[in-house]
Amino acid sequence: MIEQTVMTDNDIIRRCQAGDREAFRTVVEKYQNILYGTAYLMTGNRTAAEDHVQEAFLSAWKGIGNFRSGYPLKPWLVRILVNKVLSYQRANAIPMISLDTEFFADPAGDDPAEEIAQRDQLRRVMQRLSTEQRQVVLLRYFAGLSLAETAAALRRPQGTVKSQTSRALELLKDLIEEDNKK
Amino acid sequence: MKDEKNNSDNMENKAQKFFQKRAESFKPGKDLWSKLEPRLDEKQKLTEPAGRKERFWRWLAGPRLVAITSSVGVLVILATAGSIWLTNNNTANQNTSSSIDRAAIQHGLGISANYGIYNTQGTIVPVPTTTFAGAFPATMPVTTTTQITLGAINSAGSSYSWGDNLVNNTTATGKQVISQASVSLNVSNVSTALNQVETMAQNLGGSVDNMNSSGAQNQQQANVTIRVPANQFLTALNQLQGMGTVVNQNINSQDVTQQYIDLQAQLTSAQLEEQSLQAILAKATTVSDEIAIQDQLTQVIAQVENLQGQINYMQNQVAMSTITVNLNTPQVSTGQAPSGTLTVAVGNVDNTIASVKQLISGVNGIVNASTVSFDNGKESAYLSLQVYTANFDQVMSALGKKGKIEQKTVQESGTSQLIPAQQSNNPPDASIYLTLTEPTSFWTAAHITIIAAGALILVVLIIILAIAGRAGLLRKKTA
Numbered sequence: 019m020i021e022q023t024v025m026t027d028n029d030i031i032r033r034c035q036a037g038d039r040e041a042f043r044t045v046v047e048k049y050q051n052i053l054y055g056t057a058y059l060m061t062g063n064r065t066a067a068e069d070h071v072q073e074a075f076l077s078a079w080k081g082i083g084n085f086r087s088g089y090p091l092k093p094w095l096v097r098i099l100v101n102k103v104l105s106y107q108r109a110n111a112i113p114m115i116s117l118d119t120e121f122f123a124d125p126a127g128d129d130p131a132e133e134i135a136q137r138d139q140l141r142r143v144m145q146r147l148s149t150e151q152r153q154v155v156l157l158r159y160f161a162g163l164s165l166a167e168t169a170a171a172l173r174r175p176q177g178t179v180k181s182q183t184s185r186a187l188e189l190l191k192d193l194i195e196e197d198n199k200k
Numbered sequence: 201m202k203d204e205k206n207n208s209d210n211m212e213n214k215a216q217k218f219f220q221k222r223a224e225s226f227k228p229g230k231d232l233w234s235k236l237e238p239r240l241d242e243k244q245k246l247t248e249p250a251g252r253k254e255r256f257w258r259w260l261a262g263p264r265l266v267a268i269t270s271s272v273g274v275l276v277i278l279a280t281a282g283s284i285w286l287t288n289n290n291t292a293n294q295n296t297s298s299s300i301d302r303a304a305i306q307h308g309l310g311i312s313a314n315y316g317i318y319n320t321q322g323t324i325v326p327v328p329t330t331t332f333a334g335a336f337p338a339t340m341p342v343t344t345t346t347q348i349t350l351g352a353i354n355s356a357g358s359s360y361s362w363g364d365n366l367v368n369n370t371t372a373t374g375k376q377v378i379s380q381a382s383v384s385l386n387v388s389n390v391s392t393a394l395n396q397v398e399t400m401a402q403n404l405g406g407s408v409d410n411m412n413s414s415g416a417q418n419q420q421q422a423n424v425t426i427r428v429p430a431n432q433f434l435t436a437l438n439q440l441q442g443m444g445t446v447v448n449q450n451i452n453s454q455d456v457t458q459q460y461i462d463l464q465a466q467l468t469s470a471q472l473e474e475q476s477l478q479a480i481l482a483k484a485t486t487v488s489d490e491i492a493i494q495d496q497l498t499q500v501i502a503q504v505e506n507l508q509g510q511i512n513y514m515q516n517q518v519a520m521s522t523i524t525v526n527l528n529t530p531q532v533s534t535g536q537a538p539s540g541t542l543t544v545a546v547g548n549v550d551n552t553i554a555s556v557k558q559l560i561s562g563v564n565g566i567v568n569a570s571t572v573s574f575d576n577g578k579e580s581a582y583l584s585l586q587v588y589t590a591n592f593d594q595v596m597s598a599l600g601k602k603g604k605i606e607q608k609t610v611q612e613s614g615t616s617q618l619i620p621a622q623q624s625n626n627p628p629d630a631s632i633y634l635t636l637t638e639p640t641s642f643w644t645a646a647h648i649t650i651i652a653a654g655a656l657i658l659v660v661l662i663i664i665l666a667i668a669g670r671a672g673l674l675r676k677k678t679a
Binding site: 039042043046047050051052054055058059067068071072075076079133136137139140143155156158159160161162187190191194195197 | 211212214215216218219220221222223224225226227228229232233235236237239240
């Protein structure tokens with residue numbers, strides 16, 4: 019199943035590299051939610067998150083010619099996005115936004131109650147973590163990147179990412195287990 | 201160990217499940233692609249990390265900014281205070297190099313010069329070479345090896361504003377000026393006045409050279425010659441005026457620069473001759489040669505001593521001014537013209553001099569002498585005026601209105617016989633001795649400089665803070 023996805027991605031990448039916009043549209047539609055969620059959880063701001071996602075896709079489109087086929091697309095896109103967000107936050111001295119109730123309440127405006135409740139739970143979970151732990155958890159489990167991919171995206175040593183992840187999981191253990199039992 | 205790893209893997213799976221279940225609930229706006237597609241062709245504007253400029257501002261913001269600006273501020277204030285201190289310490293300390301520096305700085309001297317200064321003994325005290333930015337005033341030619349002293353006066357007779365109370369002394373071009381004055385005073389008690397003159401001369405660092413008095417108790421008169429340091433010349437005259445009514449006063453400045461230079465040249469030449477004769481004498485082989493050379497040498501040595509004596513005398517005359525004071529008990533005689541002394545504090549001395557000259561020429565009077573001096577940054581002027589007796593009261597009153605009267609003495613005419621101003625064949629006979637001073641004000645240039653510097657620093661600080669604030673650099677970072 020996974021191999022098939024990679025193969026499919028490879029096809030799409032080749033078409034994108036040939037300048038096929040429709041192929042790129044497929045990429046955008048496939049990964050926009052995960053990129054948006056990551057950006058949103060990093061910035062806490064819908065507009066900023068959307069802007070970052072757009073910029074990340076634009077960079078991907080410009081740089082897709084250099085993408086080496088055979089590699090998965092998602093970590094590459096997430097890495098571009100994380101770079102965008104972190105660079106922007108560094109350049110503008112924007113602090114990591116606190117995960118307060120208000121911004122988690124209604125990010126899309128017209129979500130079902132269950133989704134709102136899930137996001138609220140996510141907020142409570144994330145609140146327990148430090149900025150570094152939040153970023154690690156976000157990329158590892160939310161965006162689904164591997165340990166190496168997460169370390170590369172955050173430009174941190176793998177050992178650091180690993181220890182930050184396990185400390186974060188230790189903190190979140192009860193909440194996650196409780197939720198998984200449901 | 202194995203259990204631990206399983207446990208950890210298990211926890212990772214659970215976490216993955218937990219987060220990915222929620223990942224799908226985050227959705228961007230519905231038409232992301234429609235916004236994105238038109239931009240695929242545009243030149244991408246990347247949100248690059250902070251540029252060099254931005255990084256600099258971020259580095260500067262916060263405590264660093266405050267530390268740097270306050271250090272700069274403190275330095276500026278110290279520098280200003282230092283220069284003001286030098287400015288204010290010049291007068292009393294004429295014979296030091298700092299007064300030279302201060303004077304030079306005040307004049308914006310733009311040369312590297314070897315400065316020297318004449319002390320009270322008339323000997324040149326060298327001052328280390330100092331370089332100043334700026335340009336020398338056009339009226340004061342100075343070469344790189346010129347020795348200067350404070351208290352220079354130019355050929356027009358007005359002193360350079362070097363912050364000292366000066367009338368004579370050597371000038372920027374090494375000018376040697378001998379100042380002399382004679383003052384006739386009417387005093388109520390000649391003996392008391394004699395004592396006052398003597399005390400004054402000693403207080404000013406001078407001495408009494410000659411003194412004689414004659415006459416009965418109420419007809420007594422005395423002549424006294426005092427020597428005061430050149431830089432105290434005007435002070436001495438001012439003080440003398442306060443001891444009685446000035447009947448007559450003459451100030452004479454004699455420029456002896458040329459004679460001085462000639463004497464120096466002759467001395468150098470004679471000294472060289474003396475040296476060569478000594479050398480020849482040492483090599484003389486016959487007694488007759490020795491006698492001949494010895495004769496010549498004796499003459500040359502006498503010449504050297506003579507020249508040295510003349511130079512010493514001249515230096516002494518330059519360094520110490522001579523004032524001859526004539527003291528009389530007042531005698532009101534018929535036909536004597538009135539005279540008055542007046543000291544007025546005015547806002548602007550230069551302007552007032554101009555208007556006084558205008559006033560005097562308007563009544564066909566004469567301005568005998570006009571001397572401007574600077575003391576501790578304060579300008580003052582001394583004017584000796586002659587007007588017709590008919591205009592005396594009117595002129596005295598007009599002069600009094602030029603500013604605030606600080607001292608006024610009038611000796612009335614002994615008769616009602618007045619010479620009309622129109623009779624130009626008779627010279628004006630009533631004397632007025634006018635001193636113009638600037639009032640001491642709290643708002644000196646020094647204060648204004650300090651306040652202006654402070655305000656400037658404040659404005660710069662506010663601008664920097666405003667720029668930093670706009671760039672969002674002062675926001676408190678929160679984790």
